[in-house]
Amino acid sequence: MANTAQARKRARQAVSQNEHNTSLRSRLRTAIKSVRKAVDAGDKAAAAKVFQAAQATIDKIADKKVVHKNTAARTKSRLSAAVKGMTA
Known part of the structure; x- marks a missing residue:
């Protein structure tokens, strides 16, 4: 257990x-997962749209x-390749 007030606060934080x-x-x-699911579904336009939203989320979290x-960056690259690799 933390002994000082500072350590107790840091533990809470x-x-x-x-x-x-x-x-x-x-x-x-x-x-x-949402991008992967969209790619598996086969709709390239929908997958691209979901990828755009996922890209923003990934950047914010990074x-x-x-x-x-x-x-x-690696995750976005792999997802992008999956979307681009889809047949129309």
Whole structure:
């Protein structure tokens, strides 16, 4: 257990920050899954639209340093390749 007031406060903050980061990570995974699902469905126009929304979400979460910027870039690249690789 934390012994000082500062350490107790940091422990409280860590709990709430962890919850916040967990929700952001969940939102990131949901965005990725939505693009994958749209690609599997086969509608290229819909997949492109979902990808645009997911791209914004991925960038926002990377800016908050929940995931590394290179991880975000790699994810966006793979999703983009999946959308572009679809047959019309």
